[in-house]
Amino acid sequence: MNKIVLITGATSGIGLGCARKFAENGDKLILTGRNEQRLEEIRKELTVKGTKVQTLVFDVRDREKATLCVNGLSEEWREIDVLVNNAGLALGLEPEYEGSFDDWDTMIDTNLKGLLTMTRLIVPGMVARDRGHVINIGSVAGDAAYANGNVYCATKSAVKTLTDGLRLDVANTAVRVTNIKPGLVETNFSNTRFHGDKERAANVYKGIKPLTGDDIADVAVYAANAPAHVQIAEVLVLATHQGSGSVIVRK
Ligand code: NDP
Numbered sequence: 308m309n310k311i312v313l314i315t316g317a318t319s320g321i322g323l324g325c326a327r328k329f330a331e332n333g334d335k336l337i338l339t340g341r342n343e344q345r346l347e348e349i350r351k352e353l354t355v356k357g358t359k360v361q362t363l364v365f366d367v368r369d370r371e372k373a374t375l376c377v378n379g380l381s382e383e384w385r386e387i388d389v390l391v392n393n394a395g396l397a398l399g400l401e402p403e404y405e406g407s408f409d410d411w412d413t414m415i416d417t418n419l420k421g422l423l424t425m426t427r428l429i430v431p432g433m434v435a436r437d438r439g440h441v442i443n444i445g446s447v448a449g450d451a452a453y454a455n456g457n458v459y460c461a462t463k464s465a466v467k468t469l470t471d472g473l474r475l476d477v478a479n480t481a482v483r484v485t486n487i488k489p490g491l492v493e494t495n496f497s498n499t500r501f502h503g504d505k506e507r508a509a510n511v512y513k514g515i516k517p518l519t520g521d522d523i524a525d526v527a528v529y530a531a532n533a534p535a536h537v538q539i540a541e542v543l544v545l546a547t548h549q550g551s552g553s554v555i556v557r558k
């Protein structure tokens with residue numbers, strides 16, 4: 308069955324990978340993000356290939372706009388089957404006692420409160436229909452802190468707890484809840500983390516073949532298409548030469 312899949316942060320990296328892979332799977336897409344021009348380019352790219360795409364431009368931190376956009380969906384798009392809570396970021400890599408208040412606020416408001424907003428807006432419909440799937444993009448960083456990761460790791464640890472909590476809260480329904488925890492994925496992530504320092508960002512992926520957004524999207528599509536009685540609760544996906552969040556073997 309064609310599903311309606313809403314992806315947050317669909318303009319780059321893992322979110323863009325999910326857009327392309329769910330499109331290949333024959334699903335209808337609601338792509339959301341802040342960059343209207345990129346969303347339009349991606350909409351055109353996928354529409355040409357026969358995918359039905361709706362775009363919504365909003366920042367997940369803007370609860371009012373998010374609410375207007377989601378509640379304003381037409382009947383054709385309202386019954387969302389899969390919510391991919393992907394929008395998120397790391398900012399900075401410093402000791403906790405030297406971190407930036409602004410960076411902390413942005414990470415908490417995006418990775419946590421943004422995810423909660425989208426969940427709160429979309430899951431009631433899933434529960435009412437007794438059908439749906441929430442896929443949260445957590446991280447290996449949520450399993451254990453690594454040096455200087457402090458607040459980012461804490462947000463992803465909270466994503467794990469919120470995912471587990473939601474799964475319990477909908478266990479009396481057919482709604483499924485998945486936490487995908489990627490390791491090292493080469494996207495715009497490190498460029499954002501280092502505030503545009505491209506050289507520092509490139510070093511993160513030196514000497515190891517990292518994962519791609521498509522690798523993570525494959526897992527999301529698999530989870531969404533598992534038989535109805537199968538709930539992929541949590542998946543940790545690492546690059547082959549990565550042992551944990553802090554052990555990376557570079558050659
Ligand atoms: P990218 O930077 O490539 O993509 C992040 C996406 O999130 C972009 O589309 C970005 O949009 C969007 N976004 C960020 N902030 C907001 C916001 N406030 N409102 C709406 N959209 C927003 O990084 P990734 O693809 O790697 O990151 C996606 C998710 O994967 C994140 O949650 C990240 O924590 C997680 N992750 C990443 C890993 C990695 O190694 N790359 C590993 C584990 C987890 P814009 O272009 O407008 O900023």
Ligand code: 8X3
Nearest residue numbers: 446447448490491552
């Ligand atoms: C992104 C992966 O290890 O850089 O969540 O934090 S890591």
